[in-house]
Amino acid sequence: MVNFVGSSLLDSVRIKDVTCTACGMLCDDLVVARALNSNTLSVVEHGCSRSAALLQHPPAKPSARVHGKEVDHASAIQAATALLQQAKQPLIAGLGTDVQGMRAVLRLADHIGATLDHMNSAAMLRNTLVVQQSGWQVTTLTEVRNRADLIVAIGTDIVSALPRFFERCVWVEATLFDQAPAERDIVFLGGRHDDLGFASSPDGRPAQVLPCDMEQIPELVAALRALVTGRSLPVDQVAGIAMQDLQQLAQHLREARYSVLAWSAASLDYAHAELSIANITGIVSQLNQTTRSAGLPAGGSNGDSSVNQTSVWTTGYPLPNSYARQHPDYDPWQHSSAQQAAHADAVLWISSLDPSRRPPPSDTPTIVLGHAAMQFEQEPAVYIPIGTPGVDHSGTAFRCDSVVSLPLKPLRPSPLPSLSSVILDMEAALHASQKGDAHAD
Ligand code: SF4
Incomplete structure (x- = not known):
């Protein structure tokens, strides 16, 4: 529940005890002002330049796109699902998300036999x-x-x-x-x-x-x-x-x-x-x-601690690992993004916390579930904007010391879907398609 402390000005509301996800410290003492007319956010107490950058993006819901053309959400889900279904070696990378997002990712990886790697995995x-x-x-x-x-x-x-x-x-x-x-x-x-x-x-x-x-x-x-x-x-x-x-x-x-x-x-x-x-x-x-x-x-960014912890407690293995053989398979060299880049035939790139973390340039068909402020030099095959945990929707994140997890509160009303809800939509489309295939047989 958001903890409001009243508004000093009629045009904004202050939210206290906000947890920042911009680095592994997860400071939980920020006071954030939300402008009532625009829902823009600003740090008014505590915080640092990185927390200001995290919260600086105005609320926006860009359209989903397929090959650069604006489409509705359902069409983008269908296009993304079709790409993943055709792929023999899908790679899910980036993984800039929180615990709830990673739980959904693990389910999807299990379903499609994907390899998983985080953008910070080398470190x-x-x-x-x-x-x-x-x-x-x-x-x-x-x-x-x-x-x-x-x-x-x-x-x-x-x-x-x-x-x-x-x-x-x-x-x-x-x-x-x-x-x-x-x-x-x-x-x-x-x-x-x-x-x-x-x-x-x-x-x-x-x-x-x-x-x-x-x-x-x-x-x-x-x-x-x-x-x-x-x-x-x-x-x-x-x-x-x-x-x-x-x-x-x-x-x-x-x-x-x-x-x-x-x-x-x-x-x-x-x-x-x-x-x-x-x-x-x-x-x-x-x-x-x-x-x-x-x-x-010392370290942690883009949900790396949260994602790794969720992988370890769910599968017994840290990242990178793979579900290509229908069970979790840990191999930090073979399953790294760098190795998989040469073999993957579809990439699902996830970055909900930092719009500057884009997928590396590639000829492989790429789906991006990404921050609403993301700009691309190379337009992905499919782009679906998602919300940021702790800004647009609730969530849970692990601190860099890996023993403390903190709840993340939404700071504003947001039209952006969470990563887990988009993955639920993709799973529903996958099931529907597989049922259709079974009937056709
Ligand atoms: S970026 Fe790190 S140090 Fe700065 S407020 Fe956020 S969690 Fe704290």
Whole structure:
């Protein structure tokens, strides 16, 4: 239910406790104003530039299109269904949606034997491989807020992935266990960041910065792991960082009561980056023998956490996976969009949260169930506009720490259908067509 707090002006209404889906933090404290005459939305309290971008689109219901020609919804559903029915290797990709949308997608994939992959799967896979190969000890945003006394950001400034991280989780006024948040120590290890003023403590103490190029992160985290384990390295520096500074950081980690090592899988964009993540989680594991430490995979966008969680609890497997053999089949290489692009004979691209995430250029017939503000350089075979969960209709989303799910409230009356209702229409058309075929036989 939408929580209205009255209107300061007669021409708008304020909605409080709005959850933002523009990044994996899912901040749930936004206050949003809705103009009564136009139903346009604006963030009036809390939020950040990404939340403003999420809500900036005016309500609109463009027509569905088939080969660029405007058609009614039913005709677009028929055209999309016909394409999927003819396909021998359909691919459902993009997957920018929430839990309810993904549940409908899984049903459809099972029905048509499709392969599934998310637009962020290359980054997601770097984390998934570590979970599968060695397991990990990771924490939640709430634990960071209440317990962390040392935060080491590795190869990331964190705020590029989670813009309000320091505001909501670090420089807070109070914690549950009387820890003084202003005394926290922040270290940026690796990467090169322009402006880290947001990471200075409220009394002006700057973060420690140990920079290096991203390509040198592998050797840096391997060295830090060796030092935390108690080994010595016969070199003066690693990746341009003085050995003395690394030894001090290893000591700091061993002495901290609750250290958090954060990374962003999207930033670690080099071959076999999962090995760097395994070294980071290996440091955490080593530290937990004598103190307390946890990893924090910072990131999440376009519903990747929600979609992956829904896949895991429904099928037992993360993405990408495939239903081509009538059962869930997990193979992160064979079923990736990059591999499937060469084999798929129909693509269903879904992007309900971000209109800029379009399907990659392709000669394969493509159906787009997409944001109403989407503009195409290459017109898809079929385009059906859908609403955004948490803006046009209700939904559920998972936070980047994967243990907290939050309800999403509609913020305005909207003519746009949800992804799950469009998929229901497609399933009805598929059933009707299959029944017709059976009668004809
Ligand atoms: S930090 Fe993320 S979830 Fe919070 S308001 Fe900004 S974009 Fe939205």
